[in-house]
Amino acid sequence: MSTIKFTLPEDAIPEYWYNAVVDLPNPPSPPLHPGTKEPVGPDALAPLFPMAVIEQEVSTERWIEIPQPVRDVYRLWRPTPLYRARRLEKALNTPARIYYKYEGVSPAGSHKPNTAVAQAYYNKQEGVKRLTTETGAGQWGSALAFASALFDLECVVYMVRVSYDQKPYRRAMIETWGAQVTPSPSPNTEAGRKILAEDPDSLGSLGIAISEAVEEAAAREDTKYSLGSVLNHVLLHQTVIGLEALKQFEQAGDYPDVIYAGHGGGSNLAGLMFPFLPDKLSGKHDVRMVAVEPAACPTLTRGVYAYDFGDTAGTTPLLKMYTLGHGFVPPGIHAGGLRYHGAAPLVSQLVHEGIMEAEAHPQQGVFEAAVLFARHEGIVPAPESAHPIKAAIDEAIRCRETGEDKAILIGLSGHGHFDMGAYQRYMSGELENFEYPAEAVAQAAAAIEALQPGS
Amino acid sequence: MSTIKFTLPEDAIPEYWYNAVVDLPNPPSPPLHPGTKEPVGPDALAPLFPMAVIEQEVSTERWIEIPQPVRDVYRLWRPTPLYRARRLEKALNTPARIYYKYEGVSPAGSHKPNTAVAQAYYNKQEGVKRLTTETGAGQWGSALAFASALFDLECVVYMVRVSYDQKPYRRAMIETWGAQVTPSPSPNTEAGRKILAEDPDSLGSLGIAISEAVEEAAAREDTKYSLGSVLNHVLLHQTVIGLEALKQFEQAGDYPDVIYAGHGGGSNLAGLMFPFLPDKLSGKHDVRMVAVEPAACPTLTRGVYAYDFGDTAGTTPLLKMYTLGHGFVPPGIHAGGLRYHGAAPLVSQLVHEGIMEAEAHPQQGVFEAAVLFARHEGIVPAPESAHPIKAAIDEAIRCRETGEDKAILIGLSGHGHFDMGAYQRYMSGELENFEYPAEAVAQAAAAIEALQPGS
Numbered sequence: 025m026s027t028i029k030f031t032l033p034e035d036a037i038p039e040y041w042y043n044a045v046v047d048l049p050n051p052p053s054p055p056l057h058p059g060t061k062e063p064v065g066p067d068a069l070a071p072l073f074p075m076a077v078i079e080q081e082v083s084t085e086r087w088i089e090i091p092q093p094v095r096d097v098y099r100l101w102r103p104t105p106l107y108r109a110r111r112l113e114k115a116l117n118t119p120a121r122i123y124y125k126y127e128g129v130s131p132a133g134s135h136k137p138n139t140a141v142a143q144a145y146y147n148k149q150e151g152v153k154r155l156t157t158e159t160g161a162g163q164w165g166s167a168l169a170f171a172s173a174l175f176d177l178e179c180v181v182y183m184v185r186v187s188y189d190q191k192p193y194r195r196a197m198i199e200t201w202g203a204q205v206t207p208s209p210s211p212n213t214e215a216g217r218k219i220l221a222e223d224p225d226s227l228g229s230l231g232i233a234i235s236e237a238v239e240e241a242a243a244r245e246d247t248k249y250s251l252g253s254v255l256n257h258v259l260l261h262q263t264v265i266g267l268e269a270l271k272q273f274e275q276a277g278d279y280p281d282v283i284y285a286g287h288g289g290g291s292n293l294a295g296l297m298f299p300f301l302p303d304k305l306s307g308k309h310d311v312r313m314v315a316v317e318p319a320a321c322p323t324l325t326r327g328v329y330a331y332d333f334g335d336t337a338g339t340t341p342l343l344k345m346y347t348l349g350h351g352f353v354p355p356g357i358h359a360g361g362l363r364y365h366g367a368a369p370l371v372s373q374l375v376h377e378g379i380m381e382a383e384a385h386p387q388q389g390v391f392e393a394a395v396l397f398a399r400h401e402g403i404v405p406a407p408e409s410a411h412p413i414k415a416a417i418d419e420a421i422r423c424r425e426t427g428e429d430k431a432i433l434i435g436l437s438g439h440g441h442f443d444m445g446a447y448q449r450y451m452s453g454e455l456e457n458f459e460y461p462a463e464a465v466a467q468a469a470a471a472i473e474a475l476q477p478g479s
Numbered sequence: 480m481s482t483i484k485f486t487l488p489e490d491a492i493p494e495y496w497y498n499a500v501v502d503l504p505n506p507p508s509p510p511l512h513p514g515t516k517e518p519v520g521p522d523a524l525a526p527l528f529p530m531a532v533i534e535q536e537v538s539t540e541r542w543i544e545i546p547q548p549v550r551d552v553y554r555l556w557r558p559t560p561l562y563r564a565r566r567l568e569k570a571l572n573t574p575a576r577i578y579y580k581y582e583g584v585s586p587a588g589s590h591k592p593n594t595a596v597a598q599a600y601y602n603k604q605e606g607v608k609r610l611t612t613e614t615g616a617g618q619w620g621s622a623l624a625f626a627s628a629l630f631d632l633e634c635v636v637y638m639v640r641v642s643y644d645q646k647p648y649r650r651a652m653i654e655t656w657g658a659q660v661t662p663s664p665s666p667n668t669e670a671g672r673k674i675l676a677e678d679p680d681s682l683g684s685l686g687i688a689i690s691e692a693v694e695e696a697a698a699r700e701d702t703k704y705s706l707g708s709v710l711n712h713v714l715l716h717q718t719v720i721g722l723e724a725l726k727q728f729e730q731a732g733d734y735p736d737v738i739y740a741g742h743g744g745g746s747n748l749a750g751l752m753f754p755f756l757p758d759k760l761s762g763k764h765d766v767r768m769v770a771v772e773p774a775a776c777p778t779l780t781r782g783v784y785a786y787d788f789g790d791t792a793g794t795t796p797l798l799k800m801y802t803l804g805h806g807f808v809p810p811g812i813h814a815g816g817l818r819y820h821g822a823a824p825l826v827s828q829l830v831h832e833g834i835m836e837a838e839a840h841p842q843q844g845v846f847e848a849a850v851l852f853a854r855h856e857g858i859v860p861a862p863e864s865a866h867p868i869k870a871a872i873d874e875a876i877r878c879r880e881t882g883e884d885k886a887i888l889i890g891l892s893g894h895g896h897f898d899m900g901a902y903q904r905y906m907s908g909e910l911e912n913f914e915y916p917a918e919a920v921a922q923a924a925a926a927i928e929a930l931q932p933g934s
Contacts, residue, residue, distance in 0.1 A: 026551035034486055096481035100562075100857055107555075111629070129584060131857035133896070173854045174566070193899035200853050200902050398655050399628040402555055402586035441588070441896040444648035447655050 027110050027401060030272040032103035037095055040087035042263040044298040044370065045256065047086070047305060052256075052373060053344035056331060061477045064341045071242045072249040076146040080257040088260065090142075097141045097174055101130045102264065106272035109434075111400040113420070120423035121278065122416060124434040125269045125296060126403065132197075134406065134438030135292045136167030136252055139261035143250045144171035153246040154178040158208065158233030160187055161360025162194025163406075163438065164252035169203035179203035180247075182210065182236045185228035187360070194442050208233040215239050215337060229353060230364070231336020238339060253289025254334060254343075254368045262295025269433065270299055278431050279303075280311055282419060284412035285435030287315035287324060287382065288361045290368030292408075296435040297380070304379070315375065315382040316411040318390070320458035321354035323347065323367045324375050324382035328469045331476055332366060342475055345372040348460075349468035355458040357387050358446035359407035383415060386457040390414045391450035394440070406438040407446055482565050482856060485727040487558035492550055493722040495542040496715045499753040499825065502541070502760060507711075507828060508799035511786060516932045519796045526697045527704040531601040535712040543715065545597075552596045552629055556585045557719065561727035564889075566855040568875070575878035576733065577871060579889040580724045580751060581858065587652075589861065589893030590747045591622030591707055594716035598705045599626035608701040609633040613663065613688030615642055616815025617649025618861075618893065619707035624658035634658035635702075637665065637691045640683035642815070649897050663688040670694050670792065684808060685819070686791020693794060708744025709789060709798070709823045717750020724888065725754055733886050734758075735766050737874060739867035740890030742770035742779060742837065743816045745823030747863075751890040752835070759834070770830065770837040771866040773845070775913035776809035778802065778822045779830050779837035783924045786931055787821060797930055800827040803915075804923035810913040812842050813901035814862035838870060841912040845869045846905035849895070861893040862901055 045052060054063035066078045073081075080088060090098075109122040127135035147155060155177055159165025165181040172179035181203050188195060188207040195205050208228045209216040215235040219226050226232075241249035251258060273279055283300065285293035293315055303309040315324050324346050332347040334340035346367045348354075354363040367375075374380040387407070394410035396417065397403070405413060416434045423430050440447065449455045473479060500507060509518035521533045528536075535543060545553075564577040582590035602610060610632055614620025620636040627634035636658050643650060643662040650660050663683045664671040670690040674681050681687075696704035706713060728734055738755065740748035748770055758764040770779050779801050787802040789795035801822045803809075809818040822830075829835040842862070849865035851872065852858070860868060871889045878885050895902065904910045928934060 026548070027555055029489060029554050031486075031489055033488075034484060093481070097857075099484050100482055131859070170857055174857060192903060193896075196899040196903040196906070197859060197896075199906055200850055200859055200899075202854050395655055399657050402552075402625055402629060404586070404652060404655055441648075441652075444651040444655075448647060448651035451651070451654055 028108040030106040030275050032268060032271055034099055036268065036271055037098050037102045038090060038264050038267040040089055041260045042267060042299050043083055043086055043088055043260055044301055046084055047302055048373065049305070049377065052369060055341040055343055056477060058333070058338070058342050058475065072238065074146045074150040074152060074248060076149065077143060077257050080260055081255060091145060094142050094145050098264065103268045104129055106269055107401070108276065109401050112397060115396070115400045116417065116420045116424065118420040118424040119427060119429040120420040121429065121431045122420055122434065123280065123431065124436040125265060126436045127265060128403065128436065128439035132163065132167040132170045133441060134163045134167065135262060135265060135295060136164050137170055138264055138295065139252065139258045139291065140167040140171035141174070142261045144168070144175040144177055147248050148175040148177055152177065152248045154180060154244070155248060155250045156180045156182070156237040156241045157250045157252065158182045158230060158237045160184050160230045160363065162187060162191055162198065162442065163361055166194060166197045166201070167252065168250055169198040169201035172203060173201040180240065181205050182208040182233040184208055184230060184233050185226065191442070208236050210236060212236070213239045229336055231350070234335040235337040235339055253291040254366065256370060258291045259294035259298065259368055259370055262291045263298050265295040266297060266299030269296060279309055280433035281430040282312040282314060283433040283435070284314050284316050284415045286362060286408045286411040286437060287317045287367065288408060289364050290371035292435055292437040294368060294371055313380045314415060315371065315380060316415045317382060317384050318357050318359055318362050318411065319384045319386040319460060320357045321348065321363050322384040322460050323365065325384045326460055326465055328465065329372060329376050330472055332472045334366060343369050345369045346375065347468065347472065348464070349471045351471060352468060357458060358443060359387065359411065361408040362411065385411060385414050386459070388450070388455055388457050391447065391455060393417050403436070404440045405436060406440045407443050409435070409437045483563040485561040485730050487723060487726055489554055491723065491726055492553050492557045493545065493719050495544055497718040497722060497754050498538055498541055498543055498715055499756055500711065501539055502757055503828065504760070504832065507824060510796040510798055511932060513788070513793070513797050513930065527693065529601045529605040529607060529703060531604065532598060532712050535715055536710060546600060549597050549600050553719065558723045559584050561724055562856070563731065564856050567852060570851070570855050571872065571875045571879065573875040573879040574882060574884040575875040576884065576886045577875055577889065578735065578887065579891040580720060581891045582720060583858065583891065583894035587618065587622040587625045588896060589618045589622065590717060590720060590750060591619050592625055593719055593750065594707065594713045594746065595622040595626035596629070597716045599623070599630040599632055602703050603630040603632060607632065607703045609635060609699070610705045611635045611637070611692040611696045611702060612705045612707065613637045613685060613692045615639050615685045615818065617642060617646055617653065617897065618816055621649060621652045621656070622707065623705055624653040624656035627658060628656045635695065636660050637663040637688040639663055639685060639688050640681065646897070663691050665691060667691065668694045684791055686805070689790040690792040690794055708746040709821065711825060713746045714749035714753065714823055714825055717746045718753050720750040721752060721754030724751060734764055735888035736885040737767040737769060738888040738890070739769050739771050739870045741817060741863045741866040741892060742772040742822065743863060744819050745826035747890055747892040749823060749826055768835045769870060770826065770835060771870045772837060772839050773812050773814055773817050773866065774839045774841040775812045775915060776803065776818050777839040777915050778820065780839045781915055781920055783920065784827060784831045785927055787927045789821060798824050800824045801830065802923065802927065803919070804926045806926060807923060812913060813898060814842065814866065816863040817866065840866060840869050843910055843912050846902065846910060848872050858891070859895045860891060861895045862898050864890070864892045
């Protein structure tokens with residue numbers, strides 16, 4: 025009863041990304057200008073992103089070719105393995121078959137390089153010299169630093185002040201790859217100076233860091249901005265995960281009945297699940313797709329589906345998505361990558377239309393599941409990835425009770441090597457649970473009412 | 480000019496370990512009893528190790544079959560990739576071809592699980608319930624914790640007090656896998672109590688931790704001891720590394736002219752190099768094999784080749800090896816895995832007979848090489864693995880000057896995710912170099928003179 029690994033040969037790295045937009049039952053709602061409430065055209069994004077990326081953001085092609093230099097970098101760690109968790113199945117005494125697709129084998133330790141490498145490549149192609157971005161827990165910042173090093177780009181990472189101080193090791197990793205890390209709020213930007221004037225000891229937030237990174241990119245000719253989730257092109261680049269998984273299930277002679285993935289901004293989830301959409305929408309396979317989010321930041325399960333800003337400061341176009349309100353600051357849970365007030369518009373639409381589902385879990389149970397997983401499968405998962413593990417274990421236990429032999433697929437987006445402090449807190453009983461307050465939903469809806477078209 | 484990865488299919492995981500002892504030009508010197516100076520028989524090891532392991536320690540079979548349950552666990556991360564470092568070659572503008580065999584893809588992040596899994600399996604087979612061991616920096620402790628979790632064994636790790644306090648994340652990883660971590664010196668053992676009585680604030684040492692782990696294993700019927708390097712059976716288990724590398728070079732249509740590996744106790748080095756020995760000894764391939772050690776702990780380059788204790792307290796049999804004296808305490812360099820006063824007897828013999836070579840480097844240059852490697856190849860190496868990277872880069876630069884197109888193989892034994900504090904110190908200019916004092920060699924030789932046979 026040992027774990028089974030499904031490896032693909034190197035030439036099985038996908039040659040095309042899959043653009044799910046073309047297969048959606050309904051067209052996506054366009055981003056709106058917050059002043060005019062009119063759709064924002066591609067031109068408005070030109071100061072921030074290279075044209076190739078902007079074209080992907082609005083593309084109506086089903087398959088978009090992956091440039092050879094991007095595939096060459098993917099080869100450092102792709103194809104990633106799909107495992108069948110036979111040891112965990114045995115421990116749970118379940119008739120279910122549990123699989124996990126593991127993205128933690130990348131040099132940055134998560135799925136984030138799948139898009140970082142593509143974005144760095146397109147920027148380099150178009151003559152850009154510097155990239156700016158923001159990072160909270162540090163996974164995205166390290167992925168972009170890694171990609172920038174390989175394509176010889178300067179990289180400036182605005183790191184949320186409290187993480188900069190509390191997570192020096194992620195910062196050291198970003199710096200090892202040659203990127204510059206600036207604690208945010210910083211005196212380098214108007215947005216940062218404004219916050220510091222009000223509160224010199226500000227701990228910062230992802231929203232402030234985004235504002236700083238965007239401001240610097242917009243102000244400099246040689247510099248563009250790079251985002252690690254939410255937008256269509258980011259989700260597109262991540263579809264290599266699910267495209268490989270499809271091939272690996274073919275190899276296994278199986279097909280998932282249900283797929284669980286952690287949900288923060290939506291990129292890992294979409295990357296894994298979107299390639300399974302055609303089979304679901306055509307009725308060929310009735311696969312459930314379940315987003316798993318933290319109870320402390322339950323965007324898809326408790327948020328409202330409406331237009332809202334992507335950042336806290338309200339500088340981005342309005343996006344139609346599930347949101348807890350752009351002013352919502354989630355509590356300091358350890359799954360830092362899942363602390364986002366909004367969600368990818370494409371994922372939001374699919375949940376709204378009932379094609380995808382969502383569930384939320386408090387972090388104590390999530391860490392309990394993570395430790396169980398580590399002791400049977402060997403891999404210590406990132407707290408973000410432990411969310412779908414929790415949901416999958418619950419499902420496998422239900423299968424034990426009903427006798428169903430479902431095939432369950434987990435999106436294991438990264439390892440937890442930089443999160444051992446959180447594990448330590450869990451094991452010493454110091455980890456707290458947070459609930460999203462009942463009255464907050466109505467407050468969130470009211471706060472963004474004025475942003476809706478026609479209001 | 481992108482990095483090339485040589486992947487092997489899963490069925491290429493070796494079915495046999497290679498026992499180099501049978502191919503050595505001269506028989507190894509036996510371990511001696513410190514009192515009688517007579518060879519120690521296998522029976523003397525029975526309280527500490529399972530019989531299968533003791534048999535491997537003295538085996539004269541060239542090939543030893545890897546049990547299927549061990550191969551089943553190996554499959555979680557094996558075969559490990561061999562890379563050709565084309566980006567690094569380009570950055571160095573060298574005609575040399577640089578390859579690296581990467582063991583950091585294991586769940587514990589290093590080569591250590593190759594033997595931990597085998598040792599846990601044999602102990603489980605013989606009815607052992609608990610394993611004890613010691614750990615300094617934590618790589619070995621986490622590998623044995625991982626292996627014990629998969630074979631359902633209790634695991635007790637004596638962790639050097641100063642590491643226990645300063646490296647809480649490695650400790651948390653060990654505990655996540657379910658092992659118990661005890662700071663050493665501890666009140667649990669006589670050895671620990673003796674030290675604590677003399678110095679209640681003792682920071683501990685690897686030597687003390689070994690004494691505690693051995694004492695507990697010897698005292699309990701259900702408990703055995705597990706060692707992560709130095710002994711023949713540990714080196715044997717690691718030969719999966721070199722056996723895979725041989726196949727991968729065949730795939731690449733190439734053969735190394737020189738192999739560099741970091742040297743601490745010798746297990747990673749032997750695991751990579753021993754499978755290349757038959758070709759070298761038969762004259763088929765004139766491959767140089769170079770051990771790379773820290774200048775602060777230069778066992779092979781400055782030590783004496785003599786009988787000495789394996790531990791600081793002097794409780795083990797005497798081993799014929801290069802040693803800096805069992806009382807030598809190396810300075811606190813960041814390559815914690817290379818801070819050992821001795822060396823594997825088999826590796827020592829090969830260096831003594833001129834079949835292997837050795838060189839030593841101070842840590843500043845080692846970290847400079849590590850950062851260069853990370854920026855071009857993407858992987859952030861462990862400080863231990865950065866030693867052979869430094870040596871290989873020096874060699875590649877020599878090739879640039881001479882025009883030689885040598886094939887260079889690096890043993891990249893692990894990643895540096897738990898060593899980012901060291902990188903941070905290097906990048907902020909706080910990393911100090913240590914030299915081994917000139918007079919220390921004569922002192923070391925004098926200190927162990929009485930241990931030699933006939934004295």
